[in-house]
Amino acid sequence: MTGQSSGVVLHFRDIGINDRPTVGGKGASLGELTQAGIRVPPGYVVSTRAFERFLAGIDPQGSIRHAIEGLAADDLLAISRVTQGIRERIAAASMPTDLRDAIMAGYAALCADEGDFPLAIRSSATSEDGSEASFAGLQDTYLWIRGGDGVLHAVRDCWASLYSSESVSYRLRLKLPEEGLAMGVVVQRMVNSRCSGVMFTRSPLTGDRSIIAMEGSWGLGSAIVSGEVTPDKYVVNKVTGDIMKRTVSHKTVMHVPDLAAGGVREEPVPAERRDVACLSDEEIVELARVGKTIEGHYRCPQDIEWAFAPDGSGRESLYLLQSRPETIWANKDANPAATPKARAFDHVFTVLGRRGKT
Amino acid sequence: MTAPAKSNAFPLPSEIGDVPGTEGWQNMYPYFTRFRPEDDKVFWFYNAMHFPEPMPAFDVVTAEIPYQGLGAFTTRVFSFPTTLGVDHRIVNGRIYITAYPVTDPAEIGRRLGLFQERAGFYYQNWDRLYAEWKERMLALIKEVEDIRVPPLPEFDDIEVVTSGRGIGQNHYVREAYHRCIEAFSKMWHYHFEFLMLGYGAYLVFFQFCKKAFPEITDQTVARMVAGIDVFMFRPDEELKKLARLAVELGIDGKFGDDVDPADTMLALGQMGDAGRKWLDQMEKSRHPWFLMSTGDGFYHHHRSWNDDLSVPFSAIARYIGMLKKGQSIERPTEKLKVERKHIISEYRGLLSTDEERGAFDQMLGLCHLVFPFVEDHKFYCEHWFTTIWFNKLREFGALLARWGVIADAEDFFHLHHTEADLTLQEVSLAWATGSVPAGRGHWKPILKERKRIWEKLKEWSPPPALGPIPDDIADPALQMLWGITSETLAEWARTPDAASEHELHGFAASPGVVEGVARVLKSANDIGLMKDGEILVCPVTNPSWGPVFGKIRATVSDIGGTMSHAAIVAREYGMPAVVGTGTATKRIKTGQRLRVDGDNGVVTILD
Secondary structure, X not given: OOHHHOOOEEEHHHOOHHHHHHHHHHHHHHHHHHHOOOOOOOEEEEOHHHHHHHHHHHOOOOHHHHHHHOOOOOOHHHHHHHHHHHHHHHHHOOOOHHHHHHHXXXXXXXXXXXXXXXXXXXXEEOOOOOOHHHHOOOOOEEEEEOOHXXXXXXXXXXXXXXXXXXXXXXXXXXOOOOOOOOEEEEEEEOOOOOEEEEEEOOOOOOOOOOEEEEXXXXXXXXXXXXXXXXXXXXXXXXXXXXXXXXXXOOOOEEEEEEOOOOEEXXXXXXXXXXXXXXXXXXXXXXXHHHHHHHHHHHOOOEEEEEEEEEOOOOOEEEEEEEEEEOOOOOOOOOOOOOOOOOOOOHHHHHHHOOOOOO | OEOOOOOOXXXXXXXXXXXXXXXXXXXXXXXXXXXXXXXXXXXXXXOOOOOOOOOOOHHHHHHHHHHHHHHHXXXXXXXXXXXXXXXXXXXXXXXXXXXXXXXXXXXXXXXXXXXXXXXXXXXXXXXXXXXXXXXXXXXXXXHHHHOOOOOOOOOOOOHHHHOOOOOXXXXXXXXXXXXHHHHHHHHHHHHHHHHHHHHHHHHHHHHHHHHHOOOOOHHHHHHHHOOOOOHHHHHHHHHHHHHHHHHHOOOHHHOOOOOOHHHHHHHHHOOOHHHHHHHXXXXXXXXXXXXXXXXXXXXXXXXXXOOOOHHHHHHXXXXXXXXXXXXXXXXXXXXXXXXXXXXXXXXXXXXXXXXXXXXXXXXXXXXXXXXXXXXXXHHHXXXXXXXHHHHHHHHHHHHHHHOOOOOOHHHHHHOOHHHHHHHHHHHHHHHHHOOOOOHHHHHHHHHHHHHHHHHHHOOOOOOOEEOOOOOOOOOHHHHHHHOOOHHXXXXXXXXXXOHHHOEEEOEEEEOOEEEEEEEEOOOHHHHHHOOOOOXXXXXXXXXXXXXXXXXXXXXXXXXXXXXOHHHHHHHHHOOOEEEOOOOHHHHOOOOOEEEEEOOXXXXXXXX
């Protein structure tokens, strides 16, 4: 990649958290994890530069920006009409050759490493204040995409999703500037999870920082996130690595890839697997170790999505799908458990000097 | 613990009837140990940890005297602010206990003033006072060893005349017996002199850890507190030393599972230098390290290794076997120390502020100050002193048997200690008068009946608690020693459901889940029966059981908390353990398949 297309496509291993402005939050996080030695489904990011070049190509005068800036946040009808027009312009425009070549080269390299697997194409929004989480769900994600043309198409659809009526009315409502608006697009191998779930590196129940709590179930993680299955629960001591609790649930349904529809569909869990723990002790320990590594890397408790799935060679591996700082307990002010006293044994007088629990 | 009645989950003391066929069991025990009508208002719990079996009449001295010692220090010496002493009652041979609380805030404040001065003095001078304590304990042990029980021969010794002693030897029967009882009382005072202060330090740290890390398990806190170079492991280390020496000297062929220790010793004595060298080491090791009770020092029939050498010898044989196969028998103490350091520094690192870390350092430091006593006192008191003491009492039993008052020396332990005193006085009188003691006609049928009742009482399953559940259990002794908290009570009071027929609940003492075949062993003497890969189900473990831990998959015990021997050893061996189940040895049969869940403290009978 040389000339104008340089920096248009970036492999995860070449991305760090500080690249957020050019690759978006999701892309930066996946790159950061990869650089930290954590296995994420491999992929690359089509950077904001690609979007900017594409936009400059179809709209050198900035008419799109002006059209949106002229809209009122509460005029939903106008928003709907204007954004539809913009999306049609994006869909009809041709992709500049160098962009096309760069994206296809990234795709070819991924296939060379991993084989021709289905891919996920995800919007990776950027924002000045780093609150891209608030954009979550407003831009599109395309799953189980195959082939180079499919990738090109999905990347363009992601860009177009910046101009969905929901996205635009959200920006208008929050008075977010259209100037400098950009988006990265993550192109990433899909993993066909045998089991998947979430992990908190502190207790979601008590905030205990010495605990790692996991939830897992058969198939893709969407079944847990959407609450359609009661997952198995595991609690691990972060310090000793001991598994403190295993709660095996009755897991009736699972999500599996729906390649035809490009999404997921629900399937009953085979009877013989319903009451079987989805994670072995070894897997729990491995997961906890990775959770601890990520927490250590970011220096704060994390909320993590994970999966056990076959890698490019068909061997099963642990994949981290996403990691973000835990926010619920982090925002609570905790009283210190105790403060030092004049003499160590003065603590005894405090505890034994009154009835009841301290 | 007096409390308004909240629930009728436990029967009232007055509702407990006699076990059929044991009527009159009350006569074995002192009048003051019987439940009284007003006791129905008080919460009592069964002290299964120390008294898992019905009490022989003599052995109730191991409740009466310890509780005199405990209460002296909590109520009167140190003036613990919120608690007086622990009281006990006996029903159907079982010991139920309660602690009397102090609830009036003004009174708590008054007691706290005294407590700060008195307990503060001990904490401040802990190391010096503990060093003196060891001297006092060793002197007391020597004193008991030196007590001479007069044989009461036909004629007194000539020295009574030639030395002008002026006292006939029957006097010394009384004196020797009283000195025994007095030494036992002193031992228990020494026992509690430091113990409750030690537990206080533990409790402070436990509470801090629970507050800072709400889901931390007791076992993890225990791992930060527990010592590694402690007496508890020493007897087992001596066995390993003897096994290594036997291999080194090439005399290991003399050891095996079916070999009589006396024959082995005799054979070694005739083997020249190698045999003698081993026997010399054996003499060094067994005093005092084989003075391990095979129980917990609360029953006369829990003998020491020295009383039954087949226990240590079969363990030595097993260690020799492992050495021959090239297996390691070393305890990885360095690794354990590194692990402990790691756990402490990781938890410390997870605290939020330097202030919290400062408090953590103080509290853990205090635990490390007190732990040598808390860990090692048990060997001095319950094992070393007590096994010697019971053997001294056997000499009085032998005297009574020789006088035909009791059929067998062991029957002595079916007399209450005051009855034994009285009977010894009568024999001393009969020796003096030249007559036949009336005890001959008196005791034999009574003791025969007591032994029958005692056997029958073993069939009873005592309720874990009696009386109304108190609102809160604020007594640190109960929390630390017996693991009794409001949560434990709720667990005990749970209505049994269908699953509980196949499930036993106890303390999750060491993590992991395994399935395997049960081997129920009532005594450490039977450890030879244990096969590789079985699950050990036993009443209680102490260092006597050490040799067995290398070959089992999991441990389940009737008695014990997270700081108990079984828990500590199981954690070191990395095997699941559930302790304090109360009834495992009764409900589980050898050969049944079990699932032991050391994470949740549940044992499931799978067959």
